[in-house]
Structure formats: structure tokens, C-alpha cells
Amino acid sequence: MDDRVREHATVLVDWSARVEAGDDVVVAVSEGSHELAVAVCEALGDRGANYVAVYDSDEIERAYLRAHDGDFDEDPGFERALYERADTVLRLGRGRNTAAKADVSGETRQAYRQRHTGIREARMDTDWVSTVHPTRSLAQQAGMSLREYETFVYDAVLRDWESLAEEMAQMKTVLDDASEVRIESGDQTVEMRVDGRTAVNSAASVAYDSHNLPSGEVFTAPYATEGELTFDVPMTIYDRQVRDATLVFEDGEVVDFAAAQGEDAIAQIVETDAGARRLGELGIGMNRGIDRVTDNILFDEKMGDTVHLALGAGVRRLSPGRRDGQRVGDPLGSDRRRERGLPGRGGRRGRATERAVPVGGGVRGRRVARRRRAGERHSRSNRSATASGSYASSISRDRPRPSTSA
Known part of the structure; x- marks a missing residue:
């Protein structure tokens, strides 16, 4: 593992989220961020925190939204309970395709978002932090090679x-x-x-x-x-x-x-x-x-x-x-x-x-x-x-x- 990945995880857990022993932490892992997720969970274990990892996939959400009739339940209780009981949410993005949901209608996406307002607010009432792991899709979107993009990301993240x-x-x-x-x-x-x-x-x-x-x-x-x-x-x-x-x-x-x-x-x-x-x-x-x-x-x-x-x-x-x-x-x-x-x-x-x-x-x-x-x-x-x-x-x-x- 690149040493910078572990440094990224350390900054995320210690400086950004201020995780302490006994904290309940949700780690949302997207496609392509597996390596960072490993380093983050290693850091959480070292600090004595508890964790639950969830798969935060745009491709999976696309499949669900395209198949649904659009009449979404409001704030499903099982999902909301996860965030209401969490101290911290760490979101590790993004996936293999940054435009994975481009063919989902705007009306469907808006309806889904509005019916999940309570879940979103519960997540934002935690000590949540979003970050990204450098992936080929993000490098391509930025017009860079993967190696160049990795340097760009870590120059932005590993600051004083x-x-x-x-x-x-x-x-x-x-x-x-x-x-x-x-x-x-x-x-x-x-x-x-x-x-x-x-x-x-x-x-x-x-x-x-x-x-x-x-x-x-x-x-x-x-x-x-x-x-x-x-x-x-x-x-x-x-x-x-x-x-x-x-x-x-x-x-x-x-x-x-x-x-x-x-x-x-x-x-x-x-x-x-x-x-x-x-x-x-x-x-x-x-x-x-x-x-x-x-x-x-x-x-x-x-x-x-x-x-x-x-x-x-x-x-x-x-x-x-x-x-x-x-x-x-x-x-x-x-x-x-x-x-x-x-x-x-x-x-x-x-x-x-x-x-x-x-x-x-x-x-x-x-x-x-x-x-x-x-x-x-x-x-x-x-x-x-x-x-x-x-x-x-x-x-x-x-x-x-x-x-x-x-």
C-alpha cells in the first residue's frame, strides 16, 4: 500500500473526524476506494472505535432508481436508525464511473432525494466527513494520468x-x-x-x-x-x-x-x-x-x-x-x-x-x-x-x- 494512503486515512480519522475510542463510525465505501477503506478501518481499529461499512455505489443506486416506480417510501426507518445511532460517518468516494446515474431522470432523482430528507439530515447531524480516493475515473475526468492525479490529490489532502x-x-x-x-x-x-x-x-x-x-x-x-x-x-x-x-x-x-x-x-x-x-x-x-x-x-x-x-x-x-x-x-x-x-x-x-x-x-x-x-x-x-x-x-x-x- 502506498504510504500516502495511510497518511490520508490518518488525517481523515484524527484531524478531520476526531474519532475517539468507543465511537460508532459508519464507513461508506464506493467502487474504487477499497484501498483507502482498508487503511481507514485499520486506523479505526487502532483507536478502539466501532465501525460498520456500507457499500455506497452509484451503479447500484442507478439500477434501483431505474427499476423503481418513483413512489418512494419516506425515510425508511432501518436506514435512518443507522445514522441516528452513529457518532461519525466517513464517506469515501467516488466510483468507477462518475456519470453512472446520467440516464436516471431528473424527476426520479429529485423525488428520491426529497423522500430521504430525514435520512440525509440524520447523517449530517453526525461528525461526517467526505473525501475521495484517487481513481482512474476521477483522473480521466480531470484530464490527468492516474499517477499525476494521485500526486494532485495528496498535495491537496496532506497539508499543514x-x-x-x-x-x-x-x-x-x-x-x-x-x-x-x-x-x-x-x-x-x-x-x-x-x-x-x-x-x-x-x-x-x-x-x-x-x-x-x-x-x-x-x-x-x-x-x-x-x-x-x-x-x-x-x-x-x-x-x-x-x-x-x-x-x-x-x-x-x-x-x-x-x-x-x-x-x-x-x-x-x-x-x-x-x-x-x-x-x-x-x-x-x-x-x-x-x-x-x-x-x-x-x-x-x-x-x-x-x-x-x-x-x-x-x-x-x-x-x-x-x-x-x-x-x-x-x-x-x-x-x-x-x-x-x-x-x-x-x-x-x-x-x-x-x-x-x-x-x-x-x-x-x-x-x-x-x-x-x-x-x-x-x-x-x-x-x-x-x-x-x-x-x-x-x-x-x-x-x-x-x-x-x-
Whole structure:
């Protein structure tokens, strides 16, 4: 086994999930991630945790969805019970075919997702973390050889996370102190409010309200979005390519949209429910181990010196009361030009327009109760949970320039 696989497992179990002796851990294993699963379960055994492995296969789910009549049971109790009794869920993706469910109708997928909302929420109430093992399918999707892609993945995952967390704490302070953010791209501008929000320093650990490995972004939940922006790098939404997507916001909601390709995928997103038309996330990518677009949201949204936007429900700790939407399609914009006033080493940061930026950050250390086997509630230090979901992304070649106003 490649030593980097074991290092990946160690970072996932110790830094990201903070697994302790006696914890009940669900390990969701996709096709192609067997080697990482072996290393992860070895680490769990060494730490005295309990585990259940489940096979998380897109190909199996495709077969099920295509055969089903579409009248799905709501939150099957046996599956929900697994996550309600778990302390941690580790999802190891993805499989042999990144477009395995491309021929499943959007209506069927949406119905299945909506009828499993309770299961998804139960899973997200654990200390869950998603990561990927480098596979040939992901390498092909990224346009790399397998060896090149392995190096890319481990450069993104095996970081000095404590140092990066300290750097990102400065950007968190910028967003926490700002009242408005403006993104400019050519002659297009999008403005959004961020006052009253608390940004997340997403340092690849549940201790930082962060549930992806790799991570390396600072994000917040904006509101009152106005303006228009076009994203000209292809993105994948529901296994479909979307090119040159344009979103128009008025009164905080998407009122118009267009795309040169895949416009129906955008329509599927914004028609999910009322909350899906609102901007749910503004993120600043700061992981400089990620230096190129790979058509994989787990990496693309964290790429150093980029900005990304996501439609749908925002993270619940950032925007109280805004739970009426799915977190869905995620166009990205990037800019590598240095502006005045914001911290960090070279690369785009945006512009603070009024006051100086103090250094801040650190582990939240908030205790969050979760269910145990007997249904009792318990708490553990340095843990917290956020709402999230899977969504697709892209990066704008026009390099939109973000700025903040206090």
C-alpha cells in the first residue's frame, strides 16, 4: 500500500473526524476506494472505535432508481436508525464511473432525494466527513494520468492544516466584519449582504465546522443578492455538462438564467423549491495545493485564490431559519490579482473598503449533542455539525473581483 494512503486515512480519522475510542463510525465505501477503506478501518481499529461499512455505489443506486416506480417510501426507518445511532460517518468516494446515474431522470432523482430528507439530515447531524480516493475515473475526468492525479490529490489532502487554519482565520475575520460583498467580472456585478452572518473557517476538521477532506476555504451565507454573473468554465450538475451559465438575481432570488449548454440542469436546480433560487453560500478558496480545475466540486471550490457561489439552503449555523432549500448547483468565479487591505500571502483576496483587518480564528470548541445506541444524548468537545450537500462547480476565466464593505 502506498504510504500516502495511510497518511490520508490518518488525517481523515484524527484531524478531520476526531474519532475517539468507543465511537460508532459508519464507513461508506464506493467502487474504487477499497484501498483507502482498508487503511481507514485499520486506523479505526487502532483507536478502539466501532465501525460498520456500507457499500455506497452509484451503479447500484442507478439500477434501483431505474427499476423503481418513483413512489418512494419516506425515510425508511432501518436506514435512518443507522445514522441516528452513529457518532461519525466517513464517506469515501467516488466510483468507477462518475456519470453512472446520467440516464436516471431528473424527476426520479429529485423525488428520491426529497423522500430521504430525514435520512440525509440524520447523517449530517453526525461528525461526517467526505473525501475521495484517487481513481482512474476521477483522473480521466480531470484530464490527468492516474499517477499525476494521485500526486494532485495528496498535495491537496496532506497539508499543514493547522497553519492553513491560522491563515484562513484572517479571511474569516474579513467576512465577519463586513456588511456587504461585491463581485465584479467584466461589466457584470453581483452584490450581497453578509452582516449578521458568521463565516466558517473550513480547515478540513469537524472541530472547525468543516466536513470535507480536502478543504481549505472560508465561506458564509449571504442574502439580499442583486446583479448578474456569467460562469464560462464548464461545470457538472446532475451528471450533465453546463457551459456559459448566467444567473440574474433580484431581491435575493434568481429571476432569470441561461446557458449555452445544460440549461435544463439549471432549471432543475432552481425549480427544486423556493429556497433553491436563493444564494446559499459565498466561499473563498485558499488551498494552494489545488492548482487547477478538475470538474470535481470537492477540489474545485477550494482551489487557492478563487471565489465560488452556491445556490440553495445555506449552512444553518450561518443563516438561522433558512432551511427551506437544497444546497445545489455551485458556479465558481476566480481572480488571482492582489488587492489592498486583506491578509494572507500573494494571490487574490479582494478589497476591504473601510477598516483594518484584525487577526482571529481558532477552533470553535462547541459541544453538540448526538444520539447514542440507547437514544440518549451525549456531547463531546471540539465538535460541531453543519448542513451541507453535494453540488457541482465551475470557475470563471473572467476573474471576478470580490470586495467587502464594513
